Amino acid sequence: MLAITAIAIIAMRNILSVIMLGGIYSLISATLFVVLDAVDVAFTEAAVGAGISTVLFLSALGITGKHQVLARKNHLVPIFVVLVTGAGLIYSTSDMPAFGDPNAPAHNHVAPRYIEQSGEEIGIPNMVTSVLASYRGFDTLGEVAVVFTALIAVLLLLGLNRGSRQDKS
Amino acid sequence: MIELIANQYSYWISILLMMAGLYIVIDHTNLLKKLIGLNIFQTSVFILFISMGKIDGGTAPIIEEGYKVFSNPLPHVLILTAIVVSVATTAVGLALVVNINKRFQSIDEQEIEEIELEEE
Structure with missing residues (x-):
């Protein structure tokens, strides 16, 4: 399903339908996250990825008002680059642990401690919440800093222009 | 061969989406x-990470x-952070x-290049 949506996005020429397909793509990936046991990630993706991103894209489309994508003549070089990169990546997965393997290295470092101890230490049944807000609180603080920086950047990009336009008039 | 496919297909799906x-x-x-x-690319990385966290029979x-x-x-946790950051960068x-x-009256790279050439 995800692959079909992605291919449809490649083929589409109308930007509006591309944006709507992008929202559908986010929603499908959110259901995939539920299947993979990541419920917190799923509802963040559904709310933020499918909701806010789509609204942002639509408002940008509304401002620019350009609906059609121009066709490009030479597809060969991009296809070649993509195929070579993909082949290299698939070759590199042969060393990766099997899907769902409980003995994979990722599950044997700090994760067991979070799973066994976080209920007693933090007192929140949801481990994702306790890791996010307590063990990794500084990371979340950094995330807030990143979002704040992005907000300032957006305001500078959109706001300064408005100021210069007022100067001209 | 079948075992290889069964073990690695989650990575291949995310690589396909990434490409x-x-x-x-x-x-x-x-x-x-x-x-x-770029958003599709990012989501494929999210799927890669989440599929690595999955354990057979886990909830x-x-x-x-x-x-x-x-x-x-x-x-x-990592991907929760990444999703929010990805929206910020998209914005x-x-x-x-x-x-x-506003500057070029166009959002197409080729048109922008042509306009720049004309201006020179």
């Missing part, structure tokens, strides 16, 4: 569509009586696109 995103970013000249391609990492095996909560990118459109 679809990369293709859009390289091949399409419309800047909005490039950003959508969502919420403590509840009767469940012993949980999926790894650490990738979930910055869209602001840039809006500014480019």
Whole structure:
């Protein structure tokens, strides 16, 4: 399903339908996250990825008002680059642990401690919440800093222009 | 061979999606569509991380009586952060696109190049 949506996005020429397909793509990936046991990630993706991103894209489309994508003549070089990169990546997965393997290295470092101890230490049944807000609180603080920086950047990009336009008039 | 496919197919799916995103970013000249391609690329990385956190027979990492095996909560935390950051970067990118459109009256790379050549 995800692959079909992605291919449809490649083929589409109308930007509006591309944006709507992008929202559908986010929603499908959110259901995939539920299947993979990541419920917190799923509802963040559904709310933020499918909701806010789509609204942002639509408002940008509304401002620019350009609906059609121009066709490009030479597809060969991009296809070649993509195929070579993909082949290299698939070759590199042969060393990766099997899907769902409980003995994979990722599950044997700090994760067991979070799973066994976080209920007693933090007192929140949801481990994702306790890791996010307590063990990794500084990371979340950094995330807030990143979002704040992005907000300032957006305001500078959109706001300064408005100021210069007022100067001209 | 069948075992290899069964073990690695989750990685292959995310690589396929990643390549679809990369293709859009390289091949399409419309800047909005490039950003959508970038989003697809990012989502494929999310899927890669989340699929690495999955354990056979595990449930969502919420403590509840009767469940012993949980999926790894650490990738979930990382990706929660990454999703929010990805939206922030998308917003910055869209602001840039809006500014480019104000300057050139176009959001297509080829058209912008032509306009720049004419101006020189």
